[in-house]
Amino acid sequence: MSIVYHDDWEIKKGIKDAKRHQDKIDDAIRKNVRDVIGEESIITEQGKKKVRVPVKGMKDYRFIYGGNGEGGGGIGQGEGDAGDVIGRKPKPGQGGSKGGQGHGEGDMEVEVDIDYLLDVMFEDLGLPWLDPKKKNSIEIPKGWKFENISKKGVYSRVHKKRTMMEAVKRNVLFVQEVIQNTYLKDIVEEKLNGFETAQDMASRALQQAKGDIEKAIEIIENDELNGNESVGFLIHDDDLRFKVIDEDVEICSKAVVFALMDVSGSMTPDKKYLMKSLLFWLVSWLRKQYEAVEIRFIQHTEIAKEVDEDTFFYGGDWGGTVAKSAFDKANYIIDTEYPTDEWNIYTIYCSDGEDFQPAQAVSSMEDMVNKGINMLSYVEIKPHHDLMDEYTTYTYGYSTLLPECQKKWKFNEVVVDKKGMGKFWINEDLKFLLSVIKDKTHIWPCLKHMLGIHPEREGGK
Amino acid sequence: MKNTELKRLKKLENRIYEIARENGLEFCDIEFDIIPEEKMFEIMAYNMPGQISNWKFGRDYERTRTIYEKMGVGLPYEVVVNTVPSRAYLMKDNTIALQALIIAHVVGHVAFFTMNKYHAENDSNIAARLAAASERFEEYERKYGIDIVEQTVDAGHALMLHSNPWLKEETEDEKLERMFKKLKKKKHEKAVTEFGDMFEDDDDSTGEQSREQWNHKLYITLKNKVPVEPTEDILRFLIDHSNHLADWQKDILEIIRSWGQYVWPNIKTKYMNEGFATYWHERILRQLFKEGLLTAEEHAECNYSNSLVKAMNPYSMNPYLVGFEIWEDLVERWNTGRHGRDWEEITDHDAKLAYDDKSMKGHEKMMKTLRTSNDWMFMNNFLNADLVRKLQMYLYVKKSNVFYEELVITDKEAEEIKQIIINSFSHSGIPKMFVENGNALEQGILLIKHEHIGADLNPEYTQKTLEHVQFLWGEKCMLDTIKQKQKFRYTANKSKDVPTFDDTEFKKLLA
Numbered sequence: 001m002s003i004v005y006h007d008d009w010e011i012k013k014g015i016k017d018a019k020r021h022q023d024k025i026d027d028a029i030r031k032n033v034r035d036v037i038g039e040e041s042i043i044t045e046q047g048k049k050k051v052r053v054p055v056k057g058m059k060d061y062r063f064i065y066g067g068n069g070e071g072g073g074g075i076g077q078g079e080g081d082a083g084d085v086i087g088r089k090p091k092p093g094q095g096g097s098k099g100g101q102g103h104g105e106g107d108m109e110v111e112v113d114i115d116y117l118l119d120v121m122f123e124d125l126g127l128p129w130l131d132p133k134k135k136n137s138i139e140i141p142k143g144w145k146f147e148n149i150s151k152k153g154v155y156s157r158v159h160k161k162r163t164m165m166e167a168v169k170r171n172v173l174f175v176q177e178v179i180q181n182t183y184l185k186d187i188v189e190e191k192l193n194g195f196e197t198a199q200d201m202a203s204r205a206l207q208q209a210k211g212d213i214e215k216a217i218e219i220i221e222n223d224e225l226n227g228n229e230s231v232g233f234l235i236h237d238d239d240l241r242f243k244v245i246d247e248d249v250e251i252c253s254k255a256v257v258f259a260l261m262d263v264s265g266s267m268t269p270d271k272k273y274l275m276k277s278l279l280f281w282l283v284s285w286l287r288k289q290y291e292a293v294e295i296r297f298i299q300h301t302e303i304a305k306e307v308d309e310d311t312f313f314y315g316g317d318w319g320g321t322v323a324k325s326a327f328d329k330a331n332y333i334i335d336t337e338y339p340t341d342e343w344n345i346y347t348i349y350c351s352d353g354e355d356f357q358p359a360q361a362v363s364s365m366e367d368m369v370n371k372g373i374n375m376l377s378y379v380e381i382k383p384h385h386d387l388m389d390e391y392t393t394y395t396y397g398y399s400t401l402l403p404e405c406q407k408k409w410k411f412n413e414v415v416v417d418k419k420g421m422g423k424f425w426i427n428e429d430l431k432f433l434l435s436v437i438k439d440k441t442h443i444w445p446c447l448k449h450m451l452g453i454h455p456e457r458e459g460g461k
Numbered sequence: 462m463k464n465t466e467l468k469r470l471k472k473l474e475n476r477i478y479e480i481a482r483e484n485g486l487e488f489c490d491i492e493f494d495i496i497p498e499e500k501m502f503e504i505m506a507y508n509m510p511g512q513i514s515n516w517k518f519g520r521d522y523e524r525t526r527t528i529y530e531k532m533g534v535g536l537p538y539e540v541v542v543n544t545v546p547s548r549a550y551l552m553k554d555n556t557i558a559l560q561a562l563i564i565a566h567v568v569g570h571v572a573f574f575t576m577n578k579y580h581a582e583n584d585s586n587i588a589a590r591l592a593a594a595s596e597r598f599e600e601y602e603r604k605y606g607i608d609i610v611e612q613t614v615d616a617g618h619a620l621m622l623h624s625n626p627w628l629k630e631e632t633e634d635e636k637l638e639r640m641f642k643k644l645k646k647k648k649h650e651k652a653v654t655e656f657g658d659m660f661e662d663d664d665d666s667t668g669e670q671s672r673e674q675w676n677h678k679l680y681i682t683l684k685n686k687v688p689v690e691p692t693e694d695i696l697r698f699l700i701d702h703s704n705h706l707a708d709w710q711k712d713i714l715e716i717i718r719s720w721g722q723y724v725w726p727n728i729k730t731k732y733m734n735e736g737f738a739t740y741w742h743e744r745i746l747r748q749l750f751k752e753g754l755l756t757a758e759e760h761a762e763c764n765y766s767n768s769l770v771k772a773m774n775p776y777s778m779n780p781y782l783v784g785f786e787i788w789e790d791l792v793e794r795w796n797t798g799r800h801g802r803d804w805e806e807i808t809d810h811d812a813k814l815a816y817d818d819k820s821m822k823g824h825e826k827m828m829k830t831l832r833t834s835n836d837w838m839f840m841n842n843f844l845n846a847d848l849v850r851k852l853q854m855y856l857y858v859k860k861s862n863v864f865y866e867e868l869v870i871t872d873k874e875a876e877e878i879k880q881i882i883i884n885s886f887s888h889s890g891i892p893k894m895f896v897e898n899g900n901a902l903e904q905g906i907l908l909i910k911h912e913h914i915g916a917d918l919n920p921e922y923t924q925k926t927l928e929h930v931q932f933l934w935g936e937k938c939m940l941d942t943i944k945q946k947q948k949f950r951y952t953a954n955k956s957k958d959v960p961t962f963d964d965t966e967f968k969k970l971l972a
Contacts, residue, residue, distance in 0.1 A: 014503035017519025073858035077773035087868035
């Protein structure tokens with residue numbers, strides 16, 4: 001029997017296997033990123049740097065009893081009576097449509113950096129603009145500025161601070177040099193305040209020698225310090241630094257997102273969730289591209305008003321549907337607050353398409369497009385259970401706005417979901433995307449097309 | 462750790478052994494290693510030094526580390542390896558008090574291993590075998606790639622508890638011989654069932670020649686049957702009969718199977734074992750305090766750690782607490798004679814509670830139970846409604862409404878809960894699976910049968926585990942069970958096109 005003390009253990013295996021586990025998680029996230037983006041839990045955790053993401057297929061599979069989801073349970077211990085709730089979590093995919101796949105009990109959740117998730121997403125999308133150089137920035141002339149420093153220049157533009165800094169640096173070196181080469185170094189070692197005394201003497205010798213280091217050494221060695229010089233330092237010609245005049249350009253990297261939404265009675269929480277999800281990813285992506293991103297929320301019925309985010313997603317109103325009002329409002333805000341030569345402008349409009357005045361809406365859209373915005377995306381949401389589905393698939397009997405747009409402009413059609421509803425129409429020149437989506441499985445393709453017509457405007461604006 | 466501290470710890474260690482022995486605990490030598498915390502987390506995750514490498518252990522290692530960082534110091538972390546001598550670990554930065562608690566707890570475990578009959582045949586070489594295997598497997602990773610090695614290990618882990626370490630290991634030939642004799646005997650008893658068809662035309666087979674013919678026929682039939690008799694030992698069957706496995710894969714599976722056999726006794730006696738160790742560490746520490754070997758402060762610290770060990774968990778039973786309370790109740794009842802028919806028949810409630818015949822048979826009963834029981838027997842014999850109430854046990858289910866998944870308490874009725882708990886310990890809660898046929902439909906299909914005893918299998922886990930089996934078997938695999946009161950068959954096949962087959966023919970084959 002014994003107790004032995006060890007201190008020299010290696011933890012090779014644990015680290016290796018933990019790494020392998022992490023690699024598997026990364027792999028799983030990569031594989032599932034398309035499903036992950038529809039997860040409510042990510043969208044709702046706003047402003048967080050990290051999000052919890054379910055990771056599938058990383059369980060210790062073996063033969064066990066019990067069902068998934070409903071009906072599972074067990075024996076617990078503690079206070080509580082029949083009927084008491086002892087645990088609760090938001091239902092997976094709650095708010096999303098039925099189409100997405102829910103994840104079963106016990107799916108592992110891992111914390112992932114949202115930036116990492118975005119990288120994986122955009123990598124998967126095959127989008128090329130992860131290169132920071134490609135950031136869509138605008139250069140605005142702001143007059144002149146002094147920024148660079150040169151060793152040559154006119155005395156009126158001496159950069160005092162930088163010059164002093166150089167002088168101090170050099171003086172310190174010179175003083176050291178003098179100390180090291182004279183008996184002062186003995187003082188440093190022998191006397192109590194030797195270092196200060198030596199520094200003081202070396203400095204004064206340097207003053208007396210007008211900065212000549214050889215001379216200063218001589219002065220010390222021959223004890224010729226005259227005592228007239230105070231402690232200080234000399235500014236050598238080499239120390240001088242001058243300001244350089246440059247043309248001042250502000251690199252402006254700002255974007256504003258206009259989130260427009262129809263909030264008439266037919267916009268159910270399901271539909272709003274899809275909008276929210278799209279907006280979340282669009283904004284997350286823009287935040288990676290621009291230094292500053294603002295979001296303006298405009299909701300409309302027959303009239304439009306600007307609201308805060310909560311009202312936008314969780315409020316509702318009764319009334320008709322006039323998209324024109326929202327576009328007019330946005331146009332007004334752009335005109336007054338977001339000059340297009342300083343701001344990158346993204347507009348995403350979400351509706352179920354039953355507009356009362358489609359022609360007028362299209363003309364307001366045209367106004368917006370003509371301003372030279374970076375992207376306009378009209379997302380029409382048609383959840384599966386909509387009446388429309390029972391009729392012929394693509395007649396859009398219940399959509400007025402979409403056909404109106406198609407009448408006005410020419411679009412290339414892209415079909416995502418063969419049997420279903422995911423359909424996109426793109427006009428590259430206008431940076432205009434029309435889309436009809438059904439459920440959260442379409443968030444991915446919609447985003448892909450939205451960002452795919454991204455606005456790498458030649459030469460900037 | 463300072464030398465003086467180490468000296469004091471050794472002194473405590475010796476006294477702990479003495480107290481344990483005075484109380485009738487038998488145990489083999491124990492070697493304690495004092496190690497840094499990081500190493501402790503690794504050993505905890507891997508369960509044994511020298512364990513083979515796998516991502517699951519890496520995951521657990523990270524998890525333990527994170528929990529430690531969040532929960533902080535104070536939790537008594539312990540790992541005991543059941544070998545001879547036993548090996549256990551102490552974390553370097555623990556206080557002396559916590560070390561004493563862990564030593565006392567470990568002594569409880571080692572006594573349990575030494576005395577409990579389910580641990581009697583433990584492979585005490587397992588640590589060395591694993592360590593050697595671990596090196597070989599690393600070589601396999603280099604040679605064949607980590608992916609396939611990992612897939613093999615994962616499949617092995619999925620199936621490692623599907624073997625019964627207490628069954629006599631038989632070769633196929635021995636099995637054949639046993640089955641032959643058994644069926645022959647049956648034939649003479651005219652109670653032939655399983656091979657009915659075969660015997661029909663043999664009814665008048667009393668003559669010598671026809672008996673020989675009959676014997677031959679039986680022999681051939683058995684010989685062609687793989688396995689000769691349905692077997693619980695899925696890994697053994699796969700190692701012996703899969704045409705798909707390379708030798709190195711068989712090596713991996715063989716080691717994991719041994720590991721499974723090592724783990725089984727622990728699973729079967731988890732509650733008894735943890736309860737027993739907790740019961741004894743409490744008593745031993747109290748004694749150390751009484752003798753002045755621990756200060757009042759140190760004893761208070763032990764009590765705090767002890768309360769963490771015995772904390773209730775709202776979502777599951779805590780084996781330390783539940784096991785402890787059952788032992789405590791058992792000792793109390795046998796000390797006072799509150800058991801047996803005479804006591805049961807006392808009708809007056811107060812008199813029943815106050816009954817005390819001063820028989821003091823508590824520890825005697827404890828040791829007797831310890832030697833012969835497993836968790837299922839332990840629960841069956843000693844869990845009672847009073848304990849269920851004392852342990853504040855409840856039943857909960859998962860319910861969901863529009864917004865939430867909720868866990869809701871549904872039942873606090875002690876008798877019912879007791880019964881549910883007891884049932885859950887049957888076969889340690891692990892579904893019983895039998896390899897029924899390795900050549901079903903003459904197509905090389907592996908057929909596994911689940912012995913359904915009330916609860917349904919988890920569909921996702923079953924499907925994925927069957928896919929592990931399929932990976933090892935190479936051909937299609939099927940698993941027959943009952944799902945929602947209907948016969949149900951899971952299938953796993955590498956290729957998508959599953960051969961269709963006539964179910965009637967299949968039934969005939971298994972008749």
